[in-house]
Amino acid sequence: MKLDVLGESGSLDSVIEVCDLHMKASNGHSFQTILTSVSFAIQRGETLALVGESGSGKSMTANAVLGLLPRSIHVSKGRIIFEGHDILSVPDKKRRALLGKEIGFVFQDYQSSFTPFLKIGDQLIETLRTHQTVSKNESKKSAMEWLTQVGLPAERVYDSYPFQLSGGQMQRTALAAAMMLQPKLLIADEVTTALDVWSGEVVLDLLVKLQRQTGCAVLMISHDLRQVLKRADRVAVMKDGKILEQQTAQMIQKHPEHPYTQMLLDAKPPLPEVHFASNQRIESGYSPCESFDRRRRKGGKAGIC
Numbered sequence: 539m540k541l542d543v544l545g546e547s548g549s550l551d552s553v554i555e556v557c558d559l560h561m562k563a564s565n566g567h568s569f570q571t572i573l574t575s576v577s578f579a580i581q582r583g584e585t586l587a588l589v590g591e592s593g594s595g596k597s598m599t600a601n602a603v604l605g606l607l608p609r610s611i612h613v614s615k616g617r618i619i620f621e622g623h624d625i626l627s628v629p630d631k632k633r634r635a636l637l638g639k640e641i642g643f644v645f646q647d648y649q650s651s652f653t654p655f656l657k658i659g660d661q662l663i664e665t666l667r668t669h670q671t672v673s674k675n676e677s678k679k680s681a682m683e684w685l686t687q688v689g690l691p692a693e694r695v696y697d698s699y700p701f702q703l704s705g706g707q708m709q710r711t712a713l714a715a716a717m718m719l720q721p722k723l724l725i726a727d728e729v730t731t732a733l734d735v736w737s738g739e740v741v742l743d744l745l746v747k748l749q750r751q752t753g754c755a756v757l758m759i760s761h762d763l764r765q766v767l768k769r770a771d772r773v774a775v776m777k778d779g780k781i782l783e784q785q786t787a788q789m790i791q792k793h794p795e796h797p798y799t800q801m802l803l804d805a806k807p808p809l810p811e812v813h814f815a816s817n818q819r820i821e822s823g824y825s826p827c828e829s830f831d832r833r834r835r836k837g838g839k840a841g842i843c
């Protein structure tokens with residue numbers, strides 16, 4: 539079902555529109571409201587950040603877009619329009635076809651992005667061939683190109699098992715896997731949470747670089763206002779399942795309207811300067827972020843570089 543959303547949203551350029559979304563959670567006896575009247579739209583090439591403290595409803599909003607809500611949670615009101623399709627009412631088969639191909643996603647838990655006992659290259663090929671009619675050789679070429687795009691030594695990562703990659707490398711590989719299908723919308727949910735600050739900054743810079751190259755829309759989810767102010771075009775500040783204010787990143791920084799936004803701004807500590815170019819390849823030895831990442835994961839997996 540393709541909807542004509544012009545007139546309701548006022549724009550045909552929106553890749554995604556979330557309209558008056560309400561959600562409730564059930565504990566088996568009663569319902570608790572977890573999201574109230576959440577609305578936003580993201581245009582092509584634009585990044586909207588949902589920012590707020592833990593439990594404010596950021597991930598559930600993203601999960602609703604992805605159709606990945608837990609059984610205990612349901613949408614009680616509202617619509618989510620992706621490229622003219624109301625994805626809350628499209629058949630499961632159609633939604634599964636959209637996922638990955640047209641809506642890419644990278645989550646904070648990079649470990650679960652890959653099957654542990656399959657080599658990265660095989661997994662990337664499978665992802666590509668699930669969504670596109672391409673030969674194995676073409677898939678390999680494309681996978682290698684995208685691994686290079688995220689600054690990784692493509693040959694070695696392609697031939698590695700996930701356990702042979704550091705956290706930063708895994709998250710970059712997950713970004714490559716999401717972007718190689720050239721989605722119209724990328725959802726990046728707390729992609730830096732499991733990384734050290736340095737690796738996290740590199741991954742976010744790569745995300746911005748790839749977005750500029752492909753022109754996709756990005757829904758960036760973070761609890762860290764300082765991270766998103768550097769990269770988002772617009773910011774929606776969430777608390778207790780509601781959007782308190784939604785403005786350009788510049789306006790949020792200079793003229794926050796809500797006291798809670800001001801509190802988040804006041805609370806932010808300065809970010810350390812990262813002098814690692816996001817597109818820099820790691821030819822040999824560990825990059826500072828990978829070394830740091832290895833140290834952080836005591837007795838962890840050997841990095842591959």
Ligand SMILES: Nc1ncnc2c1ncn2[C@@H]1O[C@H](COP(=O)(O)OP(=O)(O)OP(=O)(O)O)[C@@H](O)[C@H]1O
Nearest residue numbers: 563572591592593594595596597598599608610761
């Ligand atoms: N499986 C679940 N069943 C019932 N309620 C849930 C479930 N998962 C989350 N919630 C509730 O939904 C609300 C929104 O949670 P959500 O995970 O979207 O918050 P968040 O802003 O993404 O937080 P975080 O940054 O910690 O992930 C919270 O009140 C939370 O307790």
